Amino acid sequence: MELYNYLLPKPREIVVLDEGAKRDFLNGKLGQQEYKILIKNAQPVIKGGSKAAIFYAKQTFVQLERLYGQGKTPDLYIHDWPEIETRGYYYDITRGKVPTLKTLKLLVDRLAEYKINQLQLYVEHTFAFEGFEEMWENATPLTANEIKTLDDYCTKRHIELVPSLSTFGHLYELLSTKKYRHLAELEDAGEWTFNWPDRMQHHTIDVSNPESIKVIKNLLDQYIPLFKSDKFNICCDETFDLGRGKNAELAKKLGKGRLYIDFLKQIIAHVKSHGKTAMFWGDILLEHPEYISEIPNDTILLNWDYAPNPSEEKISKISEGGLTQYLCPGVWSWNNLVCDIKTGYENISKMTRFAVKYKAMGVLITDWGDFGNVNSLAASIPGMIMGAAFSWNPDEITKFDQICKIISRTEYGDESEKLVSLMSTFCNLSESNAMIWIGLVHLDYINIMGKNHIWHNDHLNSMNFDEVIKKVEDTNDNYELICETIRNAQRISPEDAEEIKVSIRGLEVLLKITAQKIDNKASIRYISKSELKREKNIWLKDFSKTWLKRNKKSELFRIKEFVGRL
Numbered sequence: 001m002e003l004y005n006y007l008l009p010k011p012r013e014i015v016v017l018d019e020g021a022k023r024d025f026l027n028g029k030l031g032q033q034e035y036k037i038l039i040k041n042a043q044p045v046i047k048g049g050s051k052a053a054i055f056y057a058k059q060t061f062v063q064l065e066r067l068y069g070q071g072k073t074p075d076l077y078i079h080d081w082p083e084i085e086t087r088g089y090y091y092d093i094t095r096g097k098v099p100t101l102k103t104l105k106l107l108v109d110r111l112a113e114y115k116i117n118q119l120q121l122y123v124e125h126t127f128a129f130e131g132f133e134e135m136w137e138n139a140t141p142l143t144a145n146e147i148k149t150l151d152d153y154c155t156k157r158h159i160e161l162v163p164s165l166s167t168f169g170h171l172y173e174l175l176s177t178k179k180y181r182h183l184a185e186l187e188d189a190g191e192w193t194f195n196w197p198d199r200m201q202h203h204t205i206d207v208s209n210p211e212s213i214k215v216i217k218n219l220l221d222q223y224i225p226l227f228k229s230d231k232f233n234i235c236c237d238e239t240f241d242l243g244r245g246k247n248a249e250l251a252k253k254l255g256k257g258r259l260y261i262d263f264l265k266q267i268i269a270h271v272k273s274h275g276k277t278a279m280f281w282g283d284i285l286l287e288h289p290e291y292i293s294e295i296p297n298d299t300i301l302l303n304w305d306y307a308p309n310p311s312e313e314k315i316s317k318i319s320e321g322g323l324t325q326y327l328c329p330g331v332w333s334w335n336n337l338v339c340d341i342k343t344g345y346e347n348i349s350k351m352t353r354f355a356v357k358y359k360a361m362g363v364l365i366t367d368w369g370d371f372g373n374v375n376s377l378a379a380s381i382p383g384m385i386m387g388a389a390f391s392w393n394p395d396e397i398t399k400f401d402q403i404c405k406i407i408s409r410t411e412y413g414d415e416s417e418k419l420v421s422l423m424s425t426f427c428n429l430s431e432s433n434a435m436i437w438i439g440l441v442h443l444d445y446i447n448i449m450g451k452n453h454i455w456h457n458d459h460l461n462s463m464n465f466d467e468v469i470k471k472v473e474d475t476n477d478n479y480e481l482i483c484e485t486i487r488n489a490q491r492i493s494p495e496d497a498e499e500i501k502v503s504i505r506g507l508e509v510l511l512k513i514t515a516q517k518i519d520n521k522a523s524i525r526y527i528s529k530s531e532l533k534r535e536k537n538i539w540l541k542d543f544s545k546t547w548l549k550r551n552k553k554s555e556l557f558r559i560k561e562f563v564g565r566l
Contacts, residue, residue: 003067004076006410007060008385009392011080021077028485033117034081037061042073044519052158054517056080056115063113063410083124084355086117086326086362087391089384090164092334094126095199095450096373097547098106098139098554101146103377105153114155114388118362120164120233126554129222134177141550147226155228162279163223164233166187167216167267169240172203174215183212186245194558196371197445204241207263208250216389217270224274231300232271236264237281257288261295268299273520282325288315302364304328308346312354319358326362327355328337331383335438337510341378342400343422345386349397363391371441372559374506377550378417378499380418382407413490422482429471429478429511436510437452443517444565467521467524468511495549500541503544509539513566536563 015021017040025038030049035057038045044061048054060080065074089111093099099107104121111119125132126141149160153163174180181190185204192198207210212365224232243251243259251259264280271278279300286303295301301323305311310329318325329351332344355363365378366388381421385407390397398406404424405417412419447529482504486497512532540563547556 004064006067007063008033008083008410008500009389009394011060012076012395013077013079015077017075017077018425021326023081025077031081033085035060035078036080036329037078039064039073039076039078040565041075042071044073052117052376055112055158055535058109059113059115059264066413067410069082077129082115082392083394084360084363084391086118086354086364086471087116087388088120088162088326088364088377089116089387090120090122090328090364090366092122092367092369092373092527094122094124094166094371096555096558097231097551098126098141099377099551101149103550104150105536107377108150108154108157108159111128111388112382113383115157115392116384116388118160118162118364119227120162120364121167122164122235122368123223123511124166124170131218131234132177134179135173142520144226147356150184151228159405160230160231161227162198162231162233163227164235164279165223167219168236168263169204169238169242170200170235172199173207175205176559180215183209183215184245185241185243189241189245193448195445195448196441196558200370200450202241204239205263206246207259208247212262213270216267220267220270220274224271224276229511229543230276231279231304232274232276233269233279234264234267235281236267237283237304239284255288260284260288261291265294265296265429268296272296272298277411278325279520281328282314282318288320289317290293292318292323292517297322297324299323299410300361301325302328303360303540304330304368305351305364306330306332308343308350308509310347310351310354313558315354315358324361325358327358327360328352328364328366329387330366331387332374332382333375333380334370334489335375337374337376337437337506338426339375339380339383340394340427341404341420343452344383344482345400345403348383348387349390352387352394352397355391356394363387371438372555372562374437376503378496379423379503381411381496382423385411387541389524391457408489412492414485414488414492416488418433418484419482419489419492422485423500424480425478426507427473429475436514440510440517440566441562444562447565454473465515468515468518472508472511475504475511479508480503495546498549500544502542506543507540509536536566 025036033053035048035053046054046057048057050454125135126139127143128143170340175184176190181207184190185206189202191502244255268278279302280304282301301318303318303325305314329348332340336354352363365384405419408414408417408419487490512527
């Protein structure tokens with residue numbers, strides 16, 4: 001394969017330079033994100049329809065020089081433009097990790113290289129809101145100065161930093177404070193012992209209390225002015241508790257859908273009063289499609305589906321309803337130490353094709369941190385690149401094995417082209433369908449709360465001890481192979497390398513702990529509990545170091561407490 005075929009995203013047209021290509025370079029008016037590059041004697045001449053387009057052209061040439069070597073780029077002609085207008089990345093900074101400003105800037109650089117033009121950071125409580133100190137005092141939150149600095153940094157790289165704030169459901173920290181716990185839909189929700197499952201499942205605000213919308217407006221009024229973007233993501237997803245507590249009678253009378261839509265419209269109206277376009281996650285509206293017509297048509301619906309075979313019906317329903325939508329697949333890094341890159345590929349590639357078919361305004365690649373955000377940023381990068389490449393040029397969605405090879409070489413400088421495939425291998429070793437991490441989280445929940453959770457997964461009791469031990473051995477064998485591949489990769493960052501290795505070592509420790517849970521004689525058959533405890537402590541120390549290299553302390557203490565209990 002010619003090295004220029006390793007470019008990501010793959011250009012629409014790339015040919016060996018000839019007279020016809022030179023004539024084409026001179027002709028035609030270019031669109032806002034369209035560019036042309038004429039390369040002769042390793043020197044580029046660039047045309048673009050805007051400053052952003054010229055920036056994208058430069059990113060393409062930088063990649064070429066990395067592939068061929070400086071001054072060795074062949075004579076080429078490139079004509080390129082994106083299929084989808086907005087190509088975004090959504091990064092969870094609230095459920096465990098709060099990245100440092102340095103980390104966020106490095107992430108922006110990476111996004112810009114692959115022509116991502118929007119970034120959203122998911123926030124529930126991890127911003128230092130004035131008057132809400134009780135909510136964020138232990139969260140090492142982002143500050144106003146950090147947001148403004150990051151916004152300026154994004155602008156210079158032609159990335160729109162769109163604010164994203166929970167304003168309806170997922171308000172655990174807000175509704176657990178002494179000052180605001182009376183605003184929770186469930187009467188006693190603010191008094192529960194902390195645990196990850198209940199944090200994910202509960203803490204929806206009381207829509208019938210007039211104070212609720214005042215509090216949400218206060219948060220919005222503080223956060224909106226920090227951003228140059230003309231958009232604001234109000235989230236409003238997974239309002240699981242709505243109508244199950246204080247508003248149970250009202251829900252019977254009016255219906256949960258009516259309660260949801262009326263509060264949603266109040267938030268949208270307040271965002272619009274600031275001159276911003278409101279965005280929101282569409283899962284609850286899709287449960288009540290009869291209300292689609294009530295949503296202002298200048299609102300953007302974020303249509304998420306993370307299944308390997310996502311539902312086309314949900315997408316067509318919104319399209320037929322006339323709402324503007326982004327399609328939102330996921331990188332599948334959450335709930336585990338390692339990333340399910342293959343499922344992420346299937347989800348992203350299909351959702352991207354649907355985005356073209358239904359003329360979606362954008363694609364937003366999501367990277368969540370459910371249950372402690374134990375997953376690493378390094379694990380998410382291949383999925384991010386796939387999302388960037390496929391949303392720019394869906395005609396070039398290649399087979400999984402091939403895109404893994406291309407990313408290995410282009411992103412990491414891995415001439416063996418094995419690294420991403422090896423990273424993907426560990427998903428199978430972790431029983432991804434059952435998810436080792438989340439399985440242990442649920443067992444921990446039972447121990448703390450003395451009851452099953454609605455999301456409880458009982459897979460650990462059905463697993464075979466000998467199969468788990470085989471996975472431990474396979475993990476160890478593959479670890480040695482991936483370490484060698486990382487050593488030979490020319491461009492992998494030290495932080496990425498360390499995160500990948502620490503995550504795999506953590507997977508091995510969790511598999512061993514799982515073996516102990518399955519068979520209480522495991523200490524006789526395989527490994528002593530004292531030796532396993534020593535391994536666990538060593539790994540936890542290394543994990544903490546990698547966490548703190550890229551993130552503030554944030555909720556590292558919760559990971560330590562949880563793993564300590566195991």
